[in-house]
Amino acid sequence: MENGNNHFTNGVHDPSDTKGKVITCRAAVVYGPEEPFVLEDVQVQPPQKMEVRIKILFTSICHTDLSAWKGESVAQRAYPRILGHEASGIVESVGEGVTDVREGDKVVPIFNGECGECDCCKCPKTNICTNFGVNPMKTVMAGDGTSRFTNKEGKPIYHFLNTSTFSQFTVLDSACVVKIDSDDSHLKKMTLLSCGVSTGVGAAWNTANVQSGSKVAIFGLGSVGLAVAEGARARGASKIIGVDINPSKFSKGRTMGVTDFINPTELEKPLHEKIREMSKGGVDYSFEWVGNVDVLREAFLSTHEGWGFTVVLGIHPSPKMFPIHPMEFFAGRGITGSIFGGFKGKTQLPHFAKECMRGVVELDKFITHELPFDKINEAFQLLMDGQSLRCLLHL
Structure with missing residues (x-):
């Protein structure tokens, strides 16, 4: 890599080495749905007005990256593209303003x-x-409508979700960069705050405002669902019911605060009836992140009449609509969606980071694997096989 690899040591950097220059570095580029990532040299342009160029030190893989890699929606099919949106790093240079x-x-x-x-x-x-805001259709920078990445032939490589972190250097709009007062020992764990943990914990804290003694049901025990559990545990929930068709997830869920586990395939009655029975009338809060409208209906009906509240976290790519009759709202149940856990990134995430650093939320439990960046295809396979929550890649 040119211009930058030897200029960051323990967070110290001489910006005169690279500032205002094109940086050549390694990136994982995808050229089509489900094609292997190609590790290749790319050129990263300097940041323009209200942009920031950062050196990525750690990045991780989220199910949203997996969905984009598979090309599950037309909005995600822009190639070649640099995916990735969970990371931590150091500012290399900033643009005007x-x-x-x-x-x-x-x-x-x-x-x-x-x-x-x-x-x-x-x-x-x-x-x-x-x-x-989050926009899967966006593939270029907001300022001038062009990409900051090019290949060795000078052709553009597209951006992803305002971030594109599967690259040793990336350029972001300054609105999408959050300063974290972290020491070196915590920085890699801060990677998880870019999406998954913030989304789940924030849904419990900000969107639902789970109270001490509350009863909670979580539909889907992947990383976001377990982050909801961790957030509910930290708030003192008395019962946290985890719902998943994979019983092996219960052991990990227990460490996050899940108190009860349900495998829907083993039930002889509707799922919401079982949850109402277990929680004596229904849970106070339910969280759905499976991305299935039938599961969402079960989540909605599993809450207590009068005050039950459902938070939608899953991505629903199907055109199928939510199956609910308007009169069912007259039972007093509410429902809402949650993006990024309700956190205002630049103003609220730094405080959340401090909460994590002092152990209110235990980030270590989410990192199940660590690999070098050139093993990114292996990391994706771990996620697809259900073996990892978060695989941290070291750049």
Whole structure:
């Protein structure tokens, strides 16, 4: 790699080495649905106005990356492309107008940005950002509509989810970069705050506001579902019911606070009836991240009449609509979706990071594997085989 590999030591960097220059580095590029990642040299342009170029130190793989790699929606089929959206790293240089981060800062990228200027960013009721919110259709930078990545022939390589972290260097809009006051020992764990852990814990804390003594049901015990469990445990939930068709997940779930486990394939009655029976009338909160509308209906009906609340976390690619009659809302149950756990990234994530560093949320439990960056195809296979929660790649 040119211009940069030897200039970051324990967070110390001389920006004069690379600032304003094109950096050649290694990236994992995908050229089509389900094709193996190709590790190749790419050129990374300097950041333009209100952009930040960062050196990625660690990145991990989320189910959203897996979905994009498979090309499960038309919006994700833009090639060649650099995927990845969970990472931690160091600011290499900043473009004109960037004032909240500077060279050498430790940062995490966020796919759901916060510009601080739009009506949504100014509203305390939402973490949506009109200008830099999550957008799977976006493949180029907002400033000039071009990519900051090119291959050796000078042809563009497309961006992904405002981040593109499967590269030793990447360029992001400054709205999607969060400064984290972390020492070196914690930085790799901060990678998990870019998506999965923040999404799950935040859904419990911010979106649902789980209270001490509450009863919770979680539909799907992957990394996000287990992060919900960890968040509910930290809030003092008295009963956390985990629902999954894979019973091997219960042992890991128990370490995250899951108290009861249900395998729907073993039931002789509707799932929501079983949960209502176990929770004496229904849970206070249910969380669905399977991405299946039939499961979502079970989650909705498993909550207690009068106050039960369901949070939708799963991505639902099917055109099938939510099967509910309007009169069912008259039982007093509520439902909402949650993006990035309700966290406003730039203003609220730094505090959440401090909570994690002091052990309120135990991030280590989510890292099941660590591999060098050139083993990225193996890391994806681990996720597909259900063997990993988060595989951390060292760049």
